[in-house]
Amino acid sequence: MRRSLLSLAMLAALPVAAEEAMETLTVVADFRGQSLAELPASATVLDAQQLEDEGGEHFEDALHRIPNLNWSGGSSRPRYFQIRGVGEQEEYQGAPNSSVGFIVDDIDLSGIGMAASLFDLSQLEVLRGPQGTRYGANALAGLIYLKSNDPTELFEAGTEISVGEDNQLTVGAYASGAADDNGELLYRVAVQNHQQDGYRYNAYLDRDDTNARDETTVRAKLRWLPTDTFQADLTFLHANLDNGYDVWTLDNNGFTTSTDEPGVDSQRTNGASLKLNWAVSEAVNLTAITSYANSRTQHAYDGDWSNSDYWAGLDCPVYDENWNVVGSEPCVYDYYWDKSAKRDTISQEVRFASGEAGRIFAGTTDWLVGVYYSRLKEHNDLESYYNGFPDQFLISDYKAANTALFGQLDSTLGAWELSAGLRVEYRQSDYADDAGESFDPKETMWGGHLSASRALAEGHRAYVRLARGYKAGGFNMGLPPVLEGQTEFESETLYNYELGLKSRWFDGAVNSNLALFYMDRQNQQVEASLQDPDNPQRFFLYTNNAGASENYGLELDVNWQATRQLEIYGTLGLLKARYNTYLLPEADGSFTDLSGRELAHAPNYQYTLGGTYRADNGWFTNLNLNGVDAFYYSDSHDARSEAYTLVNAKLGYEAQNWALYLWGRNLTDEQYGVRGFYFGNEPNDGWAEKLYVRYGDPRQFGLTFRYDYL
Template sequence: MTTPALRPAASAALLGFLLCGVAPAAVAQTAAVTGRGVDAAAEAGEADTNAGATVGEVTVTARRREETVQSVPLAVSVVSGDKVDATGAFNVGRLQQLTPTLQYYSSNPRNTAVNIRGLGVPFGLTSDGFEQGVGFYIDDVYNARVATATFDFLDVSRIEVLRGPQGTLYGKNTTAGAVNITTNQPTFDFEAKAEVSVGSLAFKQAKAAISGPLTDTIAARLAISTTTRRGAIYNVTSRQHVNAQDNLGVRGQILYKPSDDLAVTFAADYSRQDAECCAQIFVRTGATQRPLNRQYAALAAAQGYTVVSTNPFDRLTDVDANLNAGNKIGGASARVVWSVGPGTLTSITAWRFWDWKPENDRDFLGLSIVSKSQNPSQQDQYSQELRYNYGTERYDLVVGAFAFKQRIDTQGTEQQGPASSRWNIAPSNVLSNDPTVLDGLVAKNTQYLKNISFALFGQLSWKVTEDFTIQPGVRLNYDKKEGYYQRLVFDGQGVPVLLGQTGARRAAQLAVFTPQLSEPSFDDWNFSYDLTASYRIAPDILGYATYAKSFKSGGINQNGLPTDAAGNPILAAGAIKPEDVDHFEAGLKTQFWDRRATLNLSAFRTDIKDYQATVTNGQLGVLRGYLANAGKVRSQGFEFDFQVRPNERFTAYANGAYTDATYRKFVDAPCPPELSGGTTVAAGQTPSAPGTPGGLSPANCDISGQRLPGVSKWAFSFGAEANVPATFLGAEGEAYLGYDGSYRSNFSSNPSPSIYTWVDGYSLSNFRAGFRTPDGLNLYAWVRNAFDEDYFELLAVGPSNTGLIAGQPGDPRTWGVTLRTAF
C-alpha cells in the first residue's frame, strides 16, 4: 500500500502560499464563545462577507449580550452555513476536514464516534450504556445519540465546535467539547433559496428552504434536503455498489412573536437513511499467536476460499450477508424566550426519537461464517431545560436546570452460517468437518436501557476592571442508569443451548455463543466547576486561562458482560466508574494589520482518571466488546487558527493542532492481535514474541504511554479563495477560485495499538471554481480529493483473532456541479 502523504509540489506550495497571505475565503472562522453559543446571531457568517478589507468583527450573543468573538475567552471553530455549502461539508464526517481538533469515525450510523482532542467516546463498537464526551446540539436541543451526526446538515446558519469541558452553561454535561448547530430561523421577511448538485458516482443532491410571515405575529420556515449517491465499493456477490448514500431530511418551524418581550418557536424534523451499507473490506493479514492452522491463510485455504481482491483500493468486496443501514431520526421541540424582570428566561422542551434497523456482515468475507448480524434499536428521549440570564455593566449571570429521560430497546439476532464450523472449531477436532454443528446456531438478544439525569448549573462573568474579568461556573449533576440484557441461544434445530449441558457438540456451540442474563445499574451525584480569567492586554489582544474540574457520568455494560471460566457473567463488570477530569487551558486572541489578520493560539492539558475504554474479546460471537476503566489518560497540545484578508479580493486561512493523547496508566488492557490467541502464560512463563504461531500470550497488556486510538498528533486545514469582477450571461458578479486542503498524521485504529492497525497519514485537496452574483445566484464546479489519494477512514480487527484486518477506504476523487439561487 502506498502511504498517502502531502503532495510535495502542490500541497506544500499552497500551504506556503496561504501562510504568506497571498490568497482567499476562509472556510473555518475561529470564534470564541462562552456558554451555549446557540443563541449567537445568524449574522456571524454575514459579517465575514461584509467586513470589507478586514477579517470581520463577528458578533455573538452567547452570554446574552452582543460582543465580538475576539473578546470572549474560549476558542471554538465556527463554520458558517454558506461555507458548509461551498465546501461540500454537508455532514460531520466532512466537517472534520475543516476543523483539525475534531475527529469523526463511523463504520455505520450506530457505530459512530465524534471526539475532540482525542477525547469523547471510546473508539470501537458502540454501547448504549455510556455518555458522549462531546455534546451534539441542534438549536439548543441535546441529541443523545451520535448517530445524528451521520445525517446531512439541513438549512444550517452556523456550526460551532467548542473545545474542552462545557458543563456550567450546557444542559447535558460534556467533558471534551460540543458540536453546536444553529439552523436558520423563521423570518418576517419573505425569503427562499434552492440548490441542486450533480456529480460523479451518480451523486444527486437537492436542498430548498422557504421562510416568511403567516400573520403579523407568526412566521414559518420549511426546509428539505435529499442526497443520493452510488456506493464507492462494488459487491461481486450481490452485484451492487454498497456503502451508498440515500438520505432525506425535512424540518419545519413556526415562530410566534406577540411582542418584543416574548418569542416562542415550535420545531419538528425528520431524517431518514435507507442505503445498502455498510461493508468493511479486506485490507491485509497479520500473524497472531493462534496455532498456524487456525490463522487466516490456513482457514481460508481449508475451505478453498480466495478473497475477491487483496488490494483494498480496488474497492471490491464479496460479503454474502445482507447489508442495510436503515436509520430514522426526528423529533419536536418548543423554545420560549421571555423577557422577565431584569433578565431573560429561556425554556427548551424537546422529544427525540431514533430507530435503527441494521444488517451487517461481521466476518467481512464471502464465506458464510456469520450469516446474520442484526441489532435493531429504538430510542425515545425527553429533555427540559430552563435558563435565566441577567446582565449589568459589570456582571452577567446565567443559572439553569436540566432534566433528561431516555429509553433504548434493542432486539438482536446473531446467527452462524455453514462455513462457521470449519472456521471456528480447531482442525484437530473432528467436529470442524461437520457444518451442522454451528450452522444455524443463533443468539437472540433482548436488552433495554433506562437513563435519567438532572442538573443545576450556573456561571457568573464579573468584570473586575475594564480589562480584567473572572468567570466562575458550577454544576450539580445526578445520573441513574438501569439496564437489562438477556441472550438466549438455540442450535440449528431450534433446541435451547444452555450452560451446563455436556457433549462435544454443545461445548463447541457454547464456545461461540453463551447464554447470559444481567441487569446492571449505576447512579451517582457529581459536582463540577470551572474558573476562567481573562485580561485585555491591548485593544486587539486578549489573554485567558481556564481550569475546569469536570466528569463524565458512570455507565453500564449494556451489550453483555465478560464471563468467568464456567461461562457465567462477571457481575462486577456491570458498571463503570465516572471519568474524573482535570482540564487546564490558556489562550491568546489577537488581531493585527488593521484587523486584516487574526491569529488565535491555545494550549491545553486534560488529565482523566478512570478513563472509560473499550475492551474487545477475541472470540467470535462471545462478546464483541465492553467498557472498562483505564487508570489514567492525558491529552495535551496546542492549536492555532489564522486568517488573513489583505483586501476584498483575497482571503486565506490555516488552522492546526498538535495533540499528544496517551494512556498514562493502563496496565491490564486487552492485548493487540499480534499478542493474542495463544495459550495464556502461567506463573513463571514468559510470553512469546509478537506474532508467534501457537505461542504463549499474556493475559493482558500494559499499554501505558501508548497513544489513544483515533487521534493524529498533527492535523491541519488550510485554504484560500480569490475573486475578480466578472459578467456572465449579462449578469454582474464575480468569478472565483477556491481551494481547501487538510492533512492529518497517522493514528491508531485499535483500542490497544497494534502494528497491523495504524492508519497512515494522508492529505486531501478540494477545489471549486464558479460565478456568483450579489443577489444570490451561484454556479460552480467542484472536485474533492482532487489528487485521488488512497486512504483509510478506519481499520478493524476481524473476529476470532485470525489475523484478518478489514478497513473502510475513504472516498476516491469525486467531481460535480452545483447551482444555487436565493429569492
Template sequence: MTANKREQRLNDVGITAAVLGGDALKQQQISSLAEIATRVPSLSYASAPNGTPVYTLRGVGFYETSIGAYPSVSIYLDEVPLSFPVLTNHSTFDLERVEILKGPQGTLFGQNSTGGAINYIVAKPTEVFTAGAQATYGRFNQLDLEGFVSGPLSDTLLARFSGRMETADGWQVSDSRHRDRNGRVRNYMGRLQLGYDAGSGLRLLFNANGWKDKSQTQAAQFIALQFQNENLSDPPGQYRNAAVASTPFSALNPRSGDWTSRSVYYDHRIPFADNRLYQLSLRGDLDIGDFGTVTSITAYTDYKMRQGNDTDGLALRSFDAALTVGRIKSFNQELRFANDPGQPVRFVVGGNFSKDSVDQNVFFDYPDSSARIAFDALFGAPIDVLNVRNNQDMRNIAGFSNIEADVAGNLTLKAGVRYTNSRNKAAICQGDPLPPYIYGNLIIAFSEAFGGPGRGTYTPDECASLNLNPATFAPVVNYAPFAALAEYRHILKEDNISWRLGADYKLGGGALVYLNVSKGYKAGSFPTISGSNLAQYNPARQEAVMAYEGGVKTSLLNRRLQANVAAFYYDYSQKQLRTKLNDPIFGQLDVLQNIPKSSVKGAEAELTIRLSPDLTATAAYTYLDATIDRYVGVNAGGDVGIDFSGTEIPYTPKHQASLGMNYERQLGDAITLFAGANVNMRSSTISTPGGRINPSTINDSVTSCVYCIRGYTLVDGQIGIRSTDRRWQAFLWGKNIFNSYYWSNVVSGYDIVTRYAGRPATYGMTFVHHF
C-alpha cells in the same frame, strides 16, 4: 457564537472554538458531521461497525457501538441536545453556522461534553418573504435537492420550511461479484419552524424536524486473517474455514469491499438501513423588564433503527451484525434565567431534566467462522447465530450557574458550576434466536460443567450468559445461582460536580488573552457486546477530565490577519474504552473498561489572512500527545497482563492540519468569479490500545501495523460564478480530488480484521437560486 448561551463575537469569547458558516458549508458540499471533522483539526471521526458515528475532540472521545452510549463530545441543534451520536445523522442542512467548542463544556452544556460541544445553529424564520433552492449532480449519479421558504404568516407569526433529499448509486464494488454495488443513498430530511413574537417580551420558537434513511450501510474491507480461538486449536488455525482462508483480501483502494447477499434473518442483502427520526422542540424567551430573560427549552426526540451491517467484508458470513433493531425516546427540559448581557456582571442560572429510553437488539450471524467449526468438532455444537439485547432507562437531573464579572478595566473573571445526578437502569441479555438453539444448549452444558444448577434444554427468548466471573470464578450478580444462565440487570447511580474558573484580559488593539481551568465528567455506560458471562456487561464508570488551557486571540495588520493560539493539558481519569479480554469459551472478545489514568498535552494555532482584496487564506494546526499513563490489560495480539503505560490513546493523531484558500473576483457589473481549495492532513493513529503490536495475522500487505489508521491528506476544491447580488450561483466542486485511499477505523471479529475506508474521489456541479 453562543458558547455562553448568548450571542457574542468569536474574538470576545475566552475559549478555543471553531465556527463554520452556512455559506461555506454549502460551497464545500459539507453535509455531515463526518465531513465537518475533515475541516477542523483536533476533531476526528471514526466509523463503527454498526454505523454509529464516533467523534473525538482533542484526544477525548468514546468509541462504543451501542446506540445507547452517551458521547464525550455532545451535539446540539439550537441548544436542543441530540443525546446520542446516532441521532446526529442528517442534521447538516439549512444551517446558519456550526460551532465547535473545544475542551470540557460541562458547566453550561452538561456532562458528556468532556471533549467539547458542537452546536448546529439553524437558519431562522425571516421577517420578509424569501426562498431558495439548490440542486447538485455528481459522481455515482448523486442527486441532492434542497430548498427553503421563509417569511411572515401574520404580524406576530413567522415561518420557515426547509427540506433536503439525497440520492446516489452505490460506490462500493464487490470483490467477489464485480457487477454488484453497495452504498446506495436514499435520505430525506425536513424542518418546520414557527416563530411567534407577542410584542410583550414573550418570544416562542417551535421546531419540528426529522429524517428518513433508507440507504445501504457501508461494507467493511477484509484486510487480514486472524488466528482466533488459539486456545482451542493445535496447531493454530486447524479449525479455519477453508472458504474464508481462500478468500482474497480486499484491494487497497477506496471502492473495494464485499458483503453478504442474503441473511438468515430475512430474505435481503445485509447492508441496508430503514431508519427514521423526528424531533419536536419549543423554546420560550420571556423578558423580565430590563433585568433579564427567562428561557425554557422543551424537546422530545423519537428514533427508530432497523438496519443490517456487513462487518466482515466477505461474501461469506464469518461475522456480520446482520440485523439491528433499536428505538430511542428522549425527553429534555431546560429552564434558566440570564440577566441583561450588557451589565458588568453577567450571570445565568438554571436546571436541566432529561429522560432517555434506549432499546437495542443486535442479531449476529457467523456460520462460516472458525467458532462454528471448532465448537462442532470439540462439543458437537456448530453454533452460528446469537442475539444481544440491551434495554436502558436513563434519568439525569442537573442544576447550573455561570457568572462573568468585568473588573479592573479590561479584566473579566469567570466561574461556573454544575451538579448532575444520574441513574441508568440496564437489562442486558444474550440469547439464541433460532432453532434448534445450539448455542443456548451449549451454554447450559457449560453451566453444568462449572457447577451451575442442573436443568433441561434451552427455551426460546432465554438469556444465555453465565453468572460467573472467569477472573475470580465467583458469581457476578446475587439474584441468580452461580454459573446459572441469567439476564444481566444493574442500576448505575452516579453524581458529579463540573466546574470552571477563568480569566479574560483584553490587550490594546483588541487582543484577548484567556486562562481556563475546568473539570468535566462523562456518564458511565453499559456495553452492547457478545458476552458468554455476565462480567462482560459490567458498566464502565464515569470518567473525568481536568483541563488547563491558555490562549490568545488577536487581529493584526489592520485586521488583515487574525491569529489564534492555545495550549492545553488534560488530566484524564477513568477514560472509558472498548478493549479486549480473553474469554475462556470464545477466545478474544470485546469489553468496556476504564483506563485508570491518561493525559493529553497539546497546542493549536489558527491563522486567517487577507492576502489581497480578492484572496483570503486560512491555516490551522493541532498537536496532540495523548497517552495512557496507567493501565494493564490485553493488547491487540491477545497478550494478557500488558502494561500500556506510555502508549498512545486510540483515534488521536499527533498532527492535524488544514489549509484553505478562497478567491473572489468581480467580472463586470453582474458576475463574480469565486474559487476555493482545502487541504486537510492527519497523521497516523491506532484503533485499539496496543494497536501497534500485531496479532497473529496473514496478509503481507498490512503486517507492518494491522490496527493502524494510516495518516492521510485530502484535497477538495470548488470553482464557479455567482451574481453580484448573490441571487444565483453555479459551481463545480470536487472532494478527495486525488482519490486518496484512507480509512477511519480498523476492527476485528473472530477470524478476520477489517477496515472502513473513506469515500473515493467525488465531483459534481451545484446550482443555487434565491428568490
C-alpha cells in the same frame, strides 16, 4: 507538513491590503451568545458562507476543517467523534454514554449524529474541552452544535441541485417569510434529499448500490414575536437516512466487496425543540428550552465479509476436542449481525439570567442560575446468525434520568473579565435484558469552570481557563470468567487547563485564535474487546478504567482577508494523547501494558490550508488542503492508519440570484483509512489475526446549481 506550518506562519506575518473587516461570529451554544473573539475557550465556528464555499452536503465534509476533531468510520455517516483524543469509537452494545455532545437546533442527538445535513445551515460550532457548566455529562470532551437558518421577515426562497460521480443527485429547497401581515409570526422550511451509490461495487452480486446513501432531511421553524420582550422559537426536524453498509473486504482492496448479505445503516429521527426567551423585567431574563427526539436506528453487516461460494472453495482445518488439527474440509462460514434500536429523549432546561438592571456587586457582575432535566429511554434488539443457525439474541431496555442545577457568574474587574460556573448533576439509570442481567447505578457528579481574560492591546485578548468535566460510570454485560471484576466501571473526571490568545491584526484583516491546552483524565473509560476463542465469530465488548492519561497540544486558526476578493485561511491542531498507566486484559488472563502508548483516533497533527477568491465579475474559486497524521485504530491492538492529505476544489460563477459550480473532492484520489479492526475472521487461516481497514471516500467530481428567489 513543515511547508504547511511555514505557510501558516507566513499568513500571520505578511503585510495585508484588506479593504473590509471580517464578519463577527457569535457562539450561540454559549449561555449568553458571546462573540468568538471574546469567548474565553477554544472553539471553531464556521458560518453559512464558509460552509458553502467548500461545498459539502453533510457534516462529514466539514470535519477536516476543525482542529483536533476526528471521527471513527464504523458507520455509513460519522456518529462517533473524538475531540482532543477523547470520545467513543463505536457502540455495538451497552448503554449510550457519549463523551462528545451533538446537538442540532437544541435537539440532543449525542451518539446518533448521522442526521447532520449542511443544507440551509446557519453555522457549525465545535467547542473543545469539557463543557461541564453548560452541558454536563454528555460533553466531557466538548460539544458539536449545528444551527439552521432562522425565519426572516421578508420572503425568500431558493433551490439547489447537485449531480456528481457515484450517481449522486442532491436536491434541496427552502422558503422563509412572514405568516401574517404584522410580522409577529415568521416561518422557514427547508427540505433536502441526497442520493448516491456509496463508492462500492459488490462483485458477487454485480451491484454498485449495496453501500448507497439515501438521506432526506426536513427542517421547519416558527418564530413568534408577540411583544418586544418575548420570543418563542419552535423547531421541527425529520431525518430519514436509509443507507446501506457494505465497506469491509477480506483483502483490503478498498472499494470492491464480495458479500452476499450486504448490511444496512439507517436512522430515522423525528425531533422538536421549543425555546422561549422572555425579558421578565429590566433585571431578569427567562430562557426555557424543551426538546424531544424519537429515533429508530438499525446497524447490520455481513460479518464474514464474503459469500458462501468463496468460503466453499477454500479448505478449512478440522480440529479434535483438544484443538489439534486432524484434517481439512471445505469451509463453511456465514455470519450476519443485526442490531435495531428505538431511542426517545426528552429534556427541559429553565434558566434565569440577569438583565441590564439586574447585575450585582455594584453592577460589575452578571448572574445566571438554572435547572435541567433529561430522560432517555432506549430499546435494543440484537440478533446474529452463524452458519445458518441462530447465534446471539438479546433484547434489552435502558433508561436514564439526569437532573442538574447550575449557575454562572460573569464579572468585569478593571481590565479583567472573569467567569465562574458550577453544575451538580444526579444520574439514575436502569438496565435489564432477557438474559437475566440488570443494573441500576446512581451517582452524583459535578463540573464547572473558572476563566479570566483581558485585553492586552488593541485587537488582542488573552485568557486562561480551568474546566472540570465528568462522565457517568456504567456496566458491562455478558462477560467471560477471564474478565471477572470488570462488570462495572467508574465515572471519569477530566481537568482541562487552557491558555489562549485571540487577535485581530491590521484593522481586522487578519484574525487568529490560538489555544494551548493540557488535559488530565482520571479513571479514563476505555473501550476494549476480546475475541471468543471458542466462538471466534463473537466478541466480548466492554469498558474499563485506565489509571490515568494526559492529552496536551494546541489549536490555531488564521483567517486573512488579503484583498476584498481574496481570503486565505488555515488551521492547525497538534495533539499528544497518551496513557500514563493502563493494563489491558487479554483472553488468556494476562495483561498488556499500554502505559505511555498513544490513545486511539488521536492523530498528532491535523491541518487545513485554503483560499477563496471572488472576482468582481462573478467568478469564484476555492482550493483547500486537509492533512491528518497517522493514528492508532483501537486501544485493543497496535495497528495504525497512514497519514494523508486531501485536496478539494470548487470553481464557479455567481450572479445576483443564481450560481453554477464545478467541484472536486479528494482530487489526488488518496486512499485513507478511517477505521481499522485487527482480529481473526478467516477460518481457512485458523482465525489468524489480521488488519482490516475501512477507507474514506475516493475522488469525486460534480456540478451544483443554485437559484435564489430574491
